[in-house]
Amino acid sequence: ASGEEDGAVEEKETNNKKRTKGAIATAWLTFYNIAMTAGWLVLAVAMVRFYFHKGTHKGLYKTIARTLKFFQTFALLEIGHCAIGIVRTSVIVTGVQVSSRIFMVWFITNSIRQIQNEESVVLFVVVWTLTEITRYSFYTFKLLNHLPYFIKWARYNLFIVMYPLGVIGELMTIYGALPYVRRSGMYSLRLPNKYNVSFDYYYFLIIVMLSYIPLFPQLFLHMLRQRRRVLHGEVIVEKDE
């Protein structure tokens, strides 16, 4: 009999530990999403203020660079969230999305000065800002159990316009950077060397651009499927009422 009691006590302790872990995870995720919403809002405000004062986009990147790099890099944590299971999304999908952002920020825009004032950069930064503010506020309100319909609507509808525009901005930026990459030979390794390997960043970028062709439709269709699942369910409930 005492053996059974011990077992019951142990189970209660494990359940308590699970509940505590769940509470800590929710608290951390709420803080994370509030912080990221705020960060991207700051970026939005900075961009609007710059345009009001200067009337041009030239020099905009330099002004927002630090903030953009900080908050976009911080998003790497999201891969960790999926890996330890406190967010139920595929690690691979999150990994691909965050990696492509990190790549655009650090390996294209930050390192190739000559393209920083291109219009295509403004395009994808604006798109990212609008998308991230919507996304992080969606998560925040969801975690706090007070999700307004308009945010849910925005999250599952704006992407239809934002995704293609963002892809256009990113591709145009990479394409514009190609001549400078070729001329400078940056991030490239030529033969002969003792590792007997070579790497040509110029051709690598061309492969990256080509990879958008299979990857973008898949990500876009994934979002469309999620949209149908989330919004379609709602429609049925309303009809019954």
Added chain:
Amino acid sequence: MKHYEVEILDAKTKDKLCFLDKVEPNATIGEIKSMFHKSHPQWYPARQSIRLDPKGKSLKDEDVLQHLPVGTTATFYFRDLGAQISWVTVFLTEYAGPLLIYLMFYFRVPFIYAPKYDFTTSKHWVVHLACMCHSFHYVKRLLETMFVHRFSHGTMPLRNIFKNCTYYWGFAAWMAYYINHPLYTPPTYGEQQIRLALIVFLFCQIGNFSIHIALRNLRPPGSKTRKIPYPTKNPFTWVFLLVSCPNYTYELGSWLGFTLMTQCLPVAFFTLVGFIQMTVWAKGKHRSYLKEFRDYPKLRSPILPFVL
């Protein structure tokens, strides 16, 4: 002798696909598959998955009708496994590719390197050695496929051949390009490094072959029995004391040797990717050994002694 009636339903739609009457009680699933094939010629036996439950495990070809938990009217569910291709065909294709592709780079066939190098040979003797080792490795694999290995399954899904060939052929081309390049740099520590690498490589090739022979001898011809492998008189098999899948251990060793010999980063990368895949396979095999055999030796690890 009481005969059975067999009905086969589609696992997804539950449609009645086939009805067989007067089936012998000692008929095997394999024989039932042949009968099903007659009424549905597009589904050859290799692509049939027959099960007792729509979502259950596939029954084996050797399973006998009267020993299964079915009444005299047996209901089976059918799932199409898709187009199949034999393991032997896949292995031969995926291994012949690297053999030929590497040689194309070694002989500097036109359109790979600058025209002035066409059909020239490398001035570094390690490059000739590397070609011999690489070719030997794949010839060995081809011969083992034809004469040594005894496969449990006859076939695998057709799409695997595209996946596997892309992997083997792609990596072979990538490695061969650099090793046979006119601007190739020989290993930093020269003859010492190459000699050590060659010893490791040959040792592991012999080891790998010994394991393949030992595994073959576990299974009489034509049978699909599974037994625990044990060390034999051949010292190269004594590693069975510490490892479940020493063939993979030796394979890793061979490629580490080849990496050391060529000092080529793409080779190191190929070794790493292969190691990851073999570890996944070794862990799976180790787990199924533990599940199937109560008395499985506790000292063994899947692929690396004591470590992994």
